[in-house]
Amino acid sequence: MACPLCNDTRWRSVVADGVERVVRCDCWRAAVLERLMAEARIPSRYARCELSTFEHDMDSQREAHRRAAAFVESFPVVDRGLLLYGPHGVGKTHLAVGILKAAIRAKGARGYFFETRELLRLVRDTYNRSVEETEMDVLAPVLQADLLVLDDLGAERTSEWVQETLGLVVNTRYNARRPTIFTSNLVDSPDSTDPRTFIFQLGARTRSRLAEMCDWVEIRGVDVREVGPHASPDTIQRWQKQSPASPDNLRRAGGLPGKGKAMARARLRDQPPVELAWPGGRAGTKG
Ligand SMILES: [Zn+2]
Structure with a gap:
């Protein structure tokens, strides 16, 4: 649909102090953005x-x-x-x-x-x-x-x-x-x-x-892919203690997860988000 103000010319005329001039139409800005x-x-x-x-x-x-x-x-x-x-x-x-x-x-x-x-x-x-x-x-x-x-x-x-x-x-x-x-x-x-x-x-x-x-x-948040969106504070706390991918455990293990951990993560994802017991690994389960 053509712009009702300028009929898609992107310019429209305005009259100020009795003088008519043309200005950019509002639709021009919208089109630019x-x-x-x-x-x-x-x-x-x-x-x-x-x-x-x-x-x-x-x-x-x-x-x-x-x-x-x-x-x-x-x-x-x-x-x-x-x-x-x-x-x-x-x-x-x-x-x-x-x-x-x-x-x-x-x-x-x-x-x-x-x-x-x-x-x-x-x-x-x-x-x-x-x-x-x-x-x-x-x-x-x-x-x-x-x-x-x-x-x-x-x-x-x-x-x-x-x-x-x-x-x-x-x-x-x-x-x-x-x-x-x-x-x-x-x-x-x-x-x-x-x-x-x-x-x-x-x-x-x-x-x-x-x-x-x-x-x-x-940014040291929780991993929403592990705890799910809208996790309760309890879940987040449990995750921080247990997940090898949590910021605390990452720091303890000395860095970011490698490939093995990514696979383990994929397994974790298949479980309900609150079941975060970690089956092992060097980051450990003790919080
Ligand atoms: Zn227009």
């Missing part, structure tokens, strides 16, 4: 992720939500981005997507969502001769966006090329003072031999750049 949102590359599985739909059961989730809302409020007048890090399933990507959508809607930001692994794949594909896109075709929007979400930093197996490519993105955005929202399951520890740390995966230089350009927000 719709286009920005469509171009933001937010995967459809995150269609419902908004800041307003973020569930925060734990203090660190509440704090992260507060920081996310404050970021959007100040955007684009922000000095630093956010680095949301913590274990699986605490809502890091939900928050990052919520920030991006809110910045587009409220501020008209030109922003993009990229899963780190997908971005690296797109760049790598350009080295293939049958692909006409160049590396810079892929990277230009990433480097120039008003706001970039780089999801799951460190999920890609590290290599010199991976570190160099991510370093280019991080450095360019840092130099241009363009804010970035990162999410990551990596752990912040100075141990450069531990493959679960930022320093191992990204290198010391990029890690320290990230420290300069982002506020680091650690």
